[in-house]
Amino acid sequence: MIHGTSAPVESVDWQTLLATSITDVRTLLERLELDTTLLEPGLAACAEFPLRVPEPYLARMQPGELNDPLLRQVLPVGEELQEQPGFILDPLGEQHSNARPGIIHKYHGRLLLIVSGGCAINCRYCFRRHFPYADNNLSSQEWEQALDYIRADSSISEVIYSGGDPLAANDKRLHWLTRRIAEIPHVRRLRVHTRLPVVIPQRVTDSLLEALCDTRLPVTMVLHCNHANELDQALAGAASQLRGAGMLLLNQAVLLKGVNDRLEDQIALSERLGDNGILPYYLHVLDHVRGAGHFHIDDQQAKELVGRMLTRLPGFLVPKLVREVAGRASKVPLPIELLED
Ligand code: SF4
Structure with missing residues (x-):
């Protein structure tokens, strides 16, 4: 109820x-x-x-x-x-990459649009838990300026809807934005990073599919699912609808102590994702954001965990273990430890 x-x-x-x-x-x-x-x-x-x-x-x-x-x-x-040394407000330095309101431009060739500052769920480990979303709530004029920014930089081939959760925005807004982005010739791909279909599978409707898929742009949706128990029947149905609309479905997870740090948790997650046509893409080590220290797993344990996954699963169901480091030109892969016991 x-x-x-x-x-x-x-x-x-x-x-x-x-x-x-x-x-x-x-x-x-x-x-x-x-x-x-x-x-x-x-x-x-x-x-x-x-x-x-x-x-x-x-x-x-x-x-x-x-x-x-x-x-x-x-x-x-x-x-x-509890204060934890090294756990800070903005561990990824995003407030320096906030090129203008609504845009985070960290990496070559792609940028994030903060489509909505709201989330459907507040995850205690979130690296943006202290992000100033209020400064990124755009007026119509600011949206036009954000589009001008993309138009003026021909190196941008991919636009990523982010947030908060971009699917907290309504379909009318998403449809308008997607059509406007598709009009920019050098943009080749659209990516949507979202946890909303995981926590409220009812978010996936015909109207949403039309809002995202009604243009020339191929769409990749990166879901954020951390545990196999999150992948219930309703989410399986939503994933099937998303795939049916032509989207490529990937998943990113965060490695969290007490949530998904055992081999059986990770294997169950990858298997369940695979059952639903969702490829495990990234397993992030925790970003050191203030307030999330109790989820920390040390790097060696993370490398061994993924090494063990490789011996139990086909390669395409083993996510890349990565860390995001402020100021680096891409996410940083962690070398895994291949353990064959
Ligand atoms: S849904 Fe994503 S952005 Fe929102 S709180 Fe959770 S991890 Fe953070």
Whole structure:
């Protein structure tokens, strides 16, 4: 049932699901039958980064299980407030790459458009948890200026919709933007980085497919799924619709302590992605953002984990292990340790 209504999740449109997300720690704990001693530290952590969990995501968690891998990604905890050396506000230096409002231009040939500052879920490990989205909320005139920026740089062959979550924008906005970008001759590809279909699969509608696919541009969607339990029946249906519309589907995950740091977690995730025609693309080591230190895994463990995956899965189901480093010309691959035990 949706929070505050009697409607079952499956029958509700995505805008209502977005608007009725749980944002209150007490409600989250009660719904999952968890100990209320978690309330006080949870509220303190929320003062820095609010709670947000949509109902379809909550429905995939196990009540009473504090170690549920989906819950751990969203539950605000006291550890977030402990200072950790090296964990800072803007670990990727994005505020220097924010070329103009709405644009992050880090790498040659491609740029990110902040299509929406909003997200459907607040992931506690998010490297943009302190990003100044309010400064990137564009007026119509600023959108035109962002398009001028792309038009003026013929090296830009790929535009990436990012956020926040770009699919938190409405279809009318996405359709308008996609058509305008497709009019720029040197743009060859569109990429959409989103977690929204994972947490609210109802976001995938005919109207969305038309908004993204109704141009000459080939579209790649990079989903953000961290655990096999996130890939339920509803998401499988959404993935099938996206593929049916001609999109290439990739996944990126973040390696998170207590969520997906065991070999069996990673294998189950890759297998489930493969079952649904989604290729594992990147496994990111954690960005050192303030408040996320409790998710940290050391590099050696990460390299060995992916090395073991290679001995158990076909190569195309093994993601590239990468780190993003401020100021580098691309993501930095980590050399894996091939262990054959
Ligand atoms: S959906 Fe993406 S941008 Fe939004 S909080 Fe989660 S990781 Fe961050």
